[in-house]
Amino acid sequence: MQQQVITELKRLVGAQYVMDQLEDRICYSFDATFRDFPPDVVVKPGNVAEIAAIVKLAGRYNVPITARGAATGLSGGAVPVKGGISLVLTRLNKIIDIDTANRVAVVETGVITQDFVNAVTQAGLFYPPDPASAKTSTIGGNIAECAGGPRGVKYGITRDYVLGMEVVLPDGSVVELGNKFDSEMAGPDWGMLLVGSEGTLGIITKIYLKLVDKPSAKQTLLAVFTSLDDAARTVSEMIASGTIPTTLEIMDNLTICAVEDYLKVGLPVSAEAILLIEVDGSTKAIVKQAEHVIKVCRQCGATEIQTASTPEDIDKLWQARRAISPACGKINPTKISEDATVPRSQIPAMVRRLREIAQKYNLKMVIFGHAGDGNLHPNILSNKHDHEEMERVEQAVAELFKVALELGGTLSGEHGIGYMKAPFLQWETGETGFAAGKTIKKVIDPQGILNPGKLFNA
Ligand SMILES: Cc1cc2nc3c(=O)[nH]c(=O)nc-3n(C[C@H](O)[C@H](O)[C@H](O)COP(=O)(O)OP(=O)(O)OC[C@H]3O[C@@H](n4cnc5c(N)ncnc54)[C@H](O)[C@@H]3O)c2cc1C
Incomplete structure (x- = not known):
């Protein structure tokens, strides 16, 4: 990057908010995915006028800009794959x-x-x-x-x-x-x-x-299953029965064991799967909803159902859900987190296919996620330095995308496309949809300076 750009950036936002030393650039080269691309310079503007001036400057010098929030993204969106400016937006925090x-x-x-x-x-x-x-x-x-x-x-x-x-x-x-x-x-x-x-x-x-x-009351339930298939079927049946819980989260055995090992909160480690279910509404309504949830779980084969009503008990269960990521990180250093999502009725089929994929490529895969809206999170636990294993991971990921689309789903329920899924986006949009996306990008950003290498600009 030309020194002139850095000098002008310092003039626009103040030298203390512009960082171009290697150690700073490395700190802004990654997000929650596993590859890193350092920007040429990191800039932390404090208001909209400064951002507008930075964008104009970048346009004049044809320098890419990658916006960055907290960099927790799971598709590589905030990673500046083409270098340029990492635009850190955390000072706009009012x-x-x-x-x-x-x-x-x-x-x-x-x-x-x-x-x-x-x-x-x-x-x-x-x-x-x-x-x-x-x-x-x-x-x-x-x-x-x-x-x-x-x-x-x-x-x-x-x-x-x-x-x-x-x-x-x-x-x-x-x-x-x-x-x-x-x-x-x-x-x-x-x-x-x-x-x-x-x-x-x-x-x-x-x-x-x-x-x-704000709902006036809520109740949290934990349903235990000896079969992952039964847990997946419960999700489809629950939604089909007309009761929509507030949350309907699934965790398979590998996930349960990882979290229990990490947190020691008393999760049932011999269960093949658990469902974490919450209902909310008026005090009267949640009693009826919880009864119905318990009935469906039992009909589908739940062997045990625990209910949590005190804030402490509810928090303990959610702590377990929130701990999945760090707990899995303890098993293997590289966690490839996917969010391929399918219609709820296809959850049992998706779970079966995911298990087949893990077996075929001999990979450690945990399955958890927002099953209630079809959003399963198959996470492959691997090591990015093991190149042979990473090749198998890539093949498995491509196959799981194909399966999700085959079942009428999508590549991403929430993590976005970023650069990680960009090569596959056309499988979902089709040629015409992809061309339309590219046209919109070209009309709004003819120079292609905003986050190049992501989505339709891959
Ligand atoms: C442990 C863990 C759990 C997660 N759980 C969930 C979950 O339950 N649901 C879920 O949806 N996601 C989840 N994520 C993914 C991630 O947290 C979300 O995608 C989140 O919305 C990213 O926010 P961020 O501020 O970190 O954005 P970043 O990662 O910094 O950026 C994400 C994208 O947004 C762009 N961007 C950021 N700010 C702006 C802006 N102001 N203007 C334009 N573009 C901008 C960036 O360029 C990038 O493309 C999880 C991630 C982790 C690590």
């Missing part, structure tokens, strides 16, 4: 307004998801999207990846709560898309184009989010 009368919040992009959730809860309302990374991820990253989470099965995912946003476009202009009103219909919903766009179409700086009523 919760600007929680408007309880209109049930709308206005936040800057770099607000940590859990900080926002806590502030909304304190104001007496509820923001349902709950990625398992909430304690670290940013709201901007959630929008750019369209994050999901355990509650998606009942409450939907991030896109269902986005009303509008302020965006810096690739030419450096600043636009407001949508606004604070749920019923806004002045033209097409351009903001939705940015949801899930992974930093390839604009830099999101401010977001308007919809808030809802």
Whole structure:
């Protein structure tokens, strides 16, 4: 990168917010995936005007820009595969307004998801999207990846709560898309184009989010199965029966053992699978829902059902769910985390096919995830330095994508495409859909400076 660019960046945001030493660049070269590409320079702007100026500068010098929130992404979105500027957005971290009368919040992009959730809860309302990374991820990253989470099965995912946003476009202009009103219909919903766009179409700086009523009560249940198939069938049957729990999470035996070894919370290590199920609503409604959940679980072969009602017991179960990632990291150093998602009715078939794939390629695969919305997380536990094993991993991943599509599903339920799944995107979109995606990218970002190498610009 030309020294002139770095000098101008320092002038725009202050020298203390521009880092170009190798050790700094290495720190911003990776996310939660397993490959690293260092940027040429790291910049931490403090407001929208600075971001607009940086984008204009990058355009003048034809330098790529990769937006970065907390870098918890699982598809490599924040990794600057073509070098250039790593644009770190964590200084834009103000919760600007929680408007309880209109049930709308206005936040800057770099607000940590859990900080926002806590502030909304304190104001007496509820923001349902709950990625398992909430304690670290940013709201901007959630929008750019369209994050999901355990509650998606009942409450939907991030896109269902986005009303509008302020965006810096690739030419450096600043636009407001949508606004604070749920019923806004002045033209097409351009903001939705940015949801899930992974930093390839604009830099999101401010977001308007919809808030809802807080449920008055909830109950958490743990159903234990001696067969993974039975647990998978329970998920399909539960949804087909018309009862939509708030969460419906699955963990297979390898996952249960890894978490128990890590946390020692008393999980049933001899079970082939467990389902972590939560229902919420009025006190009266949850009693009926829980009864129905227990009935379906028993009909499908659950051997034991535990219920947790105190905050401590509920927290213990969720602690187990949240500990899956670090627990698996203890088994093998490289965790390839996929999120291929299938229609709920196909979960039993998907689970069977995943097990066959793991066996065929002789790989250690844990299966867990938001089964209630078809979003299984097959994670392959491997070692990136073992090249022979990594080749088998690549073949297994390609096969699991094929299977998900064959079953009517998608490559990604929530982690996005990034650079990791970009080579496979056309399998899902088809040639015409892929060409349309490329055309949209070209129209909005003709120079291709925003996050090159991701999504349609692969
Ligand atoms: C342990 C663990 C658990 C996880 N659980 C879940 C889960 O339950 N559900 C889920 O959906 N995901 C999950 N993830 C994945 C990840 O946390 C989400 O994708 C999250 O939304 C990323 O947020 P981030 O701030 O870390 O974004 P980053 O990783 O920094 O960036 C992600 C993408 O967004 C772009 N981006 C970031 N900010 C902006 C902006 N302001 N404007 C434009 N583009 C931007 C980046 O360029 C990149 O393409 C998990 C990850 C980990 C490590």
